Amino acid sequence: MNRQVILVAAASVLVGMVVLGLKTLAYQVTGSVALFSDALESIINVAASAAALVALCVSARPADENHPFGHTKAEYFSAVVEGVLVIVAAITILREAWLGFLDPQMPTDPWQGMLLNGAATVLNTLWCWVLLRIGRRHRSPALIADGKHLLADVITSIGVLAGFVLVPLTGWAQLDSIIAALVAVNVLWMGWGLMRESVGGLMDEAAPPDMVERMRKLVAAHGEGALEAHDFRTRHAGRLIFLEFHLVVPGQMSVAEAHAICDRIEAAFHEDMEEASVTIHVEPEHEALRQQREKAAGGIMVL
Template sequence: MADNTQSIHQEKEKTALLSVVSNTFLVILKLIVGLALGSVSIISEAIHSGMDLLASVVAYFSVKKSAQAPDDDHSFGHGKYESFSGLFEAILIFVAAALIIYEAVRKIFEPSSEPLDPTLMLAGMAVMGISALANAYVSSRLMKIAKKAESIALESDAWHLRTDVYTSVGVLIGLILIRLTGITILDSIVAICVALVIIKAAYDLTQKSYKDLIDCSLTDDEVQRITKIICEHNSDYVSYHGLRTRRAGPEIFVEFHLVVDKFVSVEQSHDLTDHLEDDLKLEFPRAYITIHVEPNTGENAQKPSLCENIPK
């Protein structure tokens, strides 16, 4: 298990570093072409990729930090560094969107009298196509590892790049329309549409990372999966109650009270909790599980069964 965890950490770091390298290349490329062409939509994409680059750097270091073992100051581990990273990245997207909208609106009210250079427009289209393909590849890699490792930092980075795919395609379409129609204001309109798309992504990321930081319970689906595993052993105990869950980055925390017959030995109770923990960790490998065993007093066994509505 330790070797597998170490392998996942290494895979997370390599994928996060790939995102940093890819975004660095795209920022430089978009800035060169955007400034040469004077296209606000391409420059807005460069700003977007710049925010993506900063977010990728933050994600990379948060992934490295979250992999560190618990210490005296962080006895529950460093998982929340990833949750903080997700929130920080969402704020960066909001900032990028605000900058894009400001620049686009300014261009609408202060339009340039010079037409866009046709040759540079072709270069701009090529850059947007390269950006869309590169980000599609990197974001799919990030999302795959994020799901595998339950990493909100990598998932946030993946969503950053996925929105960049959509916005790059949008800018590419805008440039094609400008070339066909000669209506340069389309450049600013496309830029504003880009900003609106990434604001939605920022809102979703903010919600997800914020829930982790304030210790919200796991999703209903995850809680039901935990409950089902506990209920598979209901013939070995009297009842259970007080189930509580929370998430900290890739780690989850599960605790509950297990009521056993008062004549059951300490050793038998210990074996039962070990068995439950092993089964729960098969489903949730990054789980920290705390089970409080208490003897049946009659009163604590009168609680309504939590296993009645669990599908077999």
């Protein structure tokens, strides 16, 4: 695990606390339910960032006897936790929005509250860009999930500020609660997306089609001497991508020659896709043809 990823995750907790402080102050100044909903989501951000940091520290552990494929899937647990926390936050916001709708109150000092909330939104926007950029560079589901959550927070904050402007201008106090309810719906939707993506990783979902195509091209470019490659199977676990495939070689080729081709392919993957784990099953040509005939005959061996 790149040390930069751990440092960014730790910094994310600190940034989240600063943003939480600004949004909480904005809520205390105004008493707005909408700004309360925005501050509540920031509490979830801090908790989720802390969970991501713990998961990244666990996933950085090297492979051992009990975990021969490493600990990278630990990152998905933080994303699942984050999704659950988002859903809890959305339900809490909906409750406060309903109570505020039943007993509407005009916010006090709304312009100062908007200024504080706006400063927090700018900080979140900058940090969201950092998280997504570094998370994608290092293929870290925890950082990407944290970045996407912050992106949702930025979008909702912009929506809150845009709608909140109308509250003092129109004098419609219930608009504050309506904005909070809309925030809750958006937060709920983003939480579902985070959980769906994380469960896909835990269930050994295949790598994206563009990445699989990139792998095929690498095998074709560096598999000189082999006849074909087939039965590509992929899965991803955190930042790691696992690839298995069958490499067909001439029947008379020696083990040493076939091994040299595999070494060349593996070296190409290490150079181009450092965090890919490749397993190659070598097949002589006649065995591959026999299997193809069996498949064509519906599993019945053709002699």
